[in-house]
Amino acid sequence: xxxxxxxxxxxxxxxxxxxxxxxxxxxxAVGKGLAExxxxxxxxxxxxxxxxxxxxxxxxxxxxxTLGRYVQKIHASAVVLMALVFGLAVLLGPVFCGWVCxxxxxxxxxGKIGRKLLGKRYNRVLLPRTDRVLxxxxxxxxxxxxxxxxxxxxxxxxxxxPYYALFHFWTGEVAPTALVILGLTLAGSLLTExxxxxxxxPYGALLGLFNKIRLFKVRRRPASCINCKLCDRAxxxxxxxxxxxxxxxxxxxxxxxxxxxxxxxVPDTVVVETRAVKRPAESGQTGGSL
Numbered sequence: 001x002x003x004x005x006x007x008x009x010x011x012x013x014x015x016x017x018x019x020x021x022x023x024x025x026x027x028x029a030v031g032k033g034l035a036e037x038x039x040x041x042x043x044x045x046x047x048x049x050x051x052x053x054x055x056x057x058x059x060x061x062x063x064x065x066t067l068g069r070y071v072q073k074i075h076a077s078a079v080v081l082m083a084l085v086f087g088l089a090v091l092l093g094p095v096f097c098g099w100v101c102x103x104x105x106x107x108x109x110x111g112k113i114g115r116k117l118l119g120k121r122y123n124r125v126l127l128p129r130t131d132r133v134l135x136x137x138x139x140x141x142x143x144x145x146x147x148x149x150x151x152x153x154x155x156x157x158x159x160x161x162p163y164y165a166l167f168h169f170w171t172g173e174v175a176p177t178a179l180v181i182l183g184l185t186l187a188g189s190l191l192t193e194x195x196x197x198x199x200x201x202p203y204g205a206l207l208g209l210f211n212k213i214r215l216f217k218v219r220r221r222p223a224s225c226i227n228c229k230l231c232d233r234a235x236x237x238x239x240x241x242x243x244x245x246x247x248x249x250x251x252x253x254x255x256x257x258x259x260x261x262x263x264x265x266v267p268d269t270v271v272v273e274t275r276a277v278k279r280p281a282e283s284g285q286t287g288g289s290l
Contacts, residue, residue: 012262014098014255018105025102028052029167049167050155051075054096055203057082059157062150072154089210092272093217097197097204098255103163104197104204107189108236114190123193123238131238134199135251142202162196193236198251208250216272218247218258224269231270234263246276 028047050056056078060071070076085096097104115122126134145157158164159175162182168174169182188195197204211217220231220241231241237251241258256272257263264270 017099018102018108021100022102022105025049025052025167033168033171048073048075049164050158051077052081053078053163054081054085056155058203058206059146059149059155062146063153067153071149073158074155085207086210089207089214091215093211093214093252093254094204094207095254097201097207098253101163101197103166103185103201104194104253106166107185107194107196110186110189111193111236114192117190122191123236125191131198138198138200138202138205141200142205145202157202193238194253197253198237204253205250208252211248211250211252216274217276218252218254218256218270219273219276220245220247220270221268224266226266228265230263230265231258234258241270 029049031046032048050073056071056074057080060074060079063069063071064079070079088095111122118125148156158178160177160181162178162185165174165178165182169179185196192198218241222245225242227242229242232239234257235241236255236257237249237253239247239249239252239258241247247258259270259272260267
């Protein structure tokens with residue numbers, strides 16, 4: 001099976017999936033907010049976003065293992081979702097980041113405006129060396145979040161979380177720090193693709209590690225590659241797909257924008273496969289496509 005083709009020009013299946021999940025989370029947030037305000041709307045769910053956030057399952061693991069209880073505000077459903085996302089990441093990598101996460105989606109949509117404003121300079125505003133160093137900052141954020149949550153037993157990150165702020169900014173319950181970070185994230189999206197995902201997201205940092213062990217990897221077949229570098233230009237995370245054969249970069253979000261189904265003009269050249277593609281000097285056959 002190969003990555004899904006477009007339903008129609010300009011609206012690939014991934015975009016529809018992103019829209020569905022964004023709308024679903026928005027409905028949950030509105031339903032919960034109205035319920036807390038005393039407004040009862042039939043058929044509108046009253047579910048906390050903490051209950052449907054898989055990262056909540058990560059930050060509560062220490063308390064669950066040592067004290068037998070969840071961190072404040074975290075629900076059992078978050079642990080279940082965490083397990084599901086991890087299982088999917090073992091197979092396909094961080095598809096949650098590239099297909100599901102509403103914060104990632106809105107950065108991507110705002111980025112389309114930035115691309116029109118900046119043209120070829122968009123997503124290339126930082127010096128390559130600076131960009132490479134900053135990409136590891138999200139691992140520092142991950143360590144900090146897990147540590148302070150384990151020590152405090154409460155969800156400290158909610159005061160800084162732009163994801164929570166995005167869907168609760170209208171309730172008056174969001175910490176000013178989270179609103180500022182959300183504003184910087186959305187503004188930064190006009191300059192570079194998915195700035196929060198690249199430089200600060202702790203969950204993206206964790207899921208990115210699965211790119212090293214995932215079963216189905218993005219792979220480039222050098223034998224049929226024409227070195228047009230369209231795969232590099234299509235990658236929202238600035239990964240140099242054209243210079244490697246097996247893409248295991250920790251920043252890959254499994255969006256499949258670089259593949260022969262989307263950007264690459266040569267069929268079966270940038271594909272999703274199980275077996276490693278061998279370099280030109282090596283012999284042998286590659287595995288079948290996913």
